[in-house]
Amino acid sequence: MFRLAAGTAAMLAILTTPQVVMGNSGSLNVVCSAEQPWCDLMATAFEKETGVDVAMVRKSTGETLAQVRAESENPKIDVWWGGTGDPHLIAAAEGLSQPSGVDTGELLGWARNMAEISEGSAIGIYAGALGIAYNREVLEEKGLTPPSCWADLADVSYAGEIQVANPNSSGTAYTELATFVQLFGEDKAYEMLHEIGKNVNQYTKSGSAPSKAAARGETGISIGFMHDMVTLASSGFPLEIVAPCEGTGYEVGAVSVIAGAKNPENAVKWVEFALDAGVQSRAVEVGQFQVPSNGNATVAPESPDLASIKLIDYDFATYGSGDTRARLLSRWDADVKDAEKN
Numbered sequence: 001m002f003r004l005a006a007g008t009a010a011m012l013a014i015l016t017t018p019q020v021v022m023g024n025s026g027s028l029n030v031v032c033s034a035e036q037p038w039c040d041l042m043a044t045a046f047e048k049e050t051g052v053d054v055a056m057v058r059k060s061t062g063e064t065l066a067q068v069r070a071e072s073e074n075p076k077i078d079v080w081w082g083g084t085g086d087p088h089l090i091a092a093a094e095g096l097s098q099p100s101g102v103d104t105g106e107l108l109g110w111a112r113n114m115a116e117i118s119e120g121s122a123i124g125i126y127a128g129a130l131g132i133a134y135n136r137e138v139l140e141e142k143g144l145t146p147p148s149c150w151a152d153l154a155d156v157s158y159a160g161e162i163q164v165a166n167p168n169s170s171g172t173a174y175t176e177l178a179t180f181v182q183l184f185g186e187d188k189a190y191e192m193l194h195e196i197g198k199n200v201n202q203y204t205k206s207g208s209a210p211s212k213a214a215a216r217g218e219t220g221i222s223i224g225f226m227h228d229m230v231t232l233a234s235s236g237f238p239l240e241i242v243a244p245c246e247g248t249g250y251e252v253g254a255v256s257v258i259a260g261a262k263n264p265e266n267a268v269k270w271v272e273f274a275l276d277a278g279v280q281s282r283a284v285e286v287g288q289f290q291v292p293s294n295g296n297a298t299v300a301p302e303s304p305d306l307a308s309i310k311l312i313d314y315d316f317a318t319y320g321s322g323d324t325r326a327r328l329l330s331r332w333d334a335d336v337k338d339a340e341k342n
Helices: 006-015 036-050 061-070 085-093 109-117 136-142 171-184 186-197 209-215 226-234 264-274 277-286 322-337
Strands: 027-032 053-058 079-081 122-135 162-165 200-204 221-225 239-242 250-258
Touching: 027 036, 027 264, 036 053, 036 264, 036 277, 061 085, 061 171, 079 264, 085 109, 085 122, 085 171, 085 250, 085 322, 109 122, 109 250, 122 136, 122 171, 122 209, 122 226, 122 277, 162 171, 162 209, 171 186, 171 221, 171 250, 171 322, 186 322, 200 209, 209 221, 209 226, 209 239, 221 226, 226 239, 250 264, 264 277
Parallel strands: 027 053, 027 079, 162 200, 162 221
Antiparallel strands: 079 250, 122 221, 122 239, 122 250
C-alpha cells in the first residue's frame, strides 16, 4: 500500500496543475495482477505524476474476479490492472466493469480487439506467449532429455518434475487450459492434461510461481508465460525457454475500471497513464518483458519475439466467457486435479 505523508500530499496538491482532475478524496484503490515489482513501479510513478494517493494490493486474476463479483453491490476496487485478459472480459460481460472512454488510437490491434470485445471496459496493456521452461542443471543431473513439445510433458521420465499453476486461481494456468482445448480439441486436451498431471508435483496459486521454483532448482520443468521466464533467465538462473512445437496460446493483459468505482475520475486517469507509451516502456526497469500494447512504446530486446513463435488464433471472445470458463474449470477439477493418478 502506498500512502504519502500528510505534508508531502499537501505539497503535491499545491503543485498539481489545473489540468489534473482529482477524485472525490484524491485517492485510488487498485488491484494489480502483474508481478509485484511492476505493481510497485506503477503505483509510485502514478502518484508522482498525479499527486493521487494509491492504495494497491496484488492478487491473481482468479482471486480478483471473485472479489469483484462478491463486492458488486459495494465495490472497494476502482481499477484492476494487469493479469490475463480472459477474467477481465468475464467481468465486463457481467457488468462488473465499465468503459473508461480513453483513446486507444495508439494501441496495437490485439489491444484494441480486447476493447472491442468488451465494449470498452477492458483494454489490452501487454501481450505474452505461453511456454515451457526447464532448469538445464536439474535435467542434466538427472539425465533427462529436455522437452520440446506439450506432448513431451506426459513422458513418464518427468514424474514429479513438473510444476504448473491451478487454473481456478491463476490466469496463466487458465490460458494453458484454454490453449490445450483450442489446440487439441476438448476431450484430447483433458486426456493430455490428465497424463501430464501424473508428473506434476504441485499446482500453485500463482502463475509465475512454477518458473521461480524451476529457476531455484526446486522442480525441473515449469509451464508459464515466457516473459516471466526471461526475467529469471536474465537474472542468471539456469533456465531454458521452449516454445512448444505444436503451437501455443498467448495472453493479452488488460486494465479495467470497476463498475461503481468510488473514484471514477482517477480510475480513468490511471487507464490513460497505463496506456502511455513512455509508461509502458518503463516495465524493463523492473525486469518485466511483456510486449507493450502501445505501438510507440519501446520493446525490450529480451522480450519474446511473438512474430517468431507459432501462436494459435486464440479465441478471446469464447474463452473469455464466464460460462465457458466455469465449465472448463469444473471439468479440470474432475478430470485432472481430483482424478486418481493411475
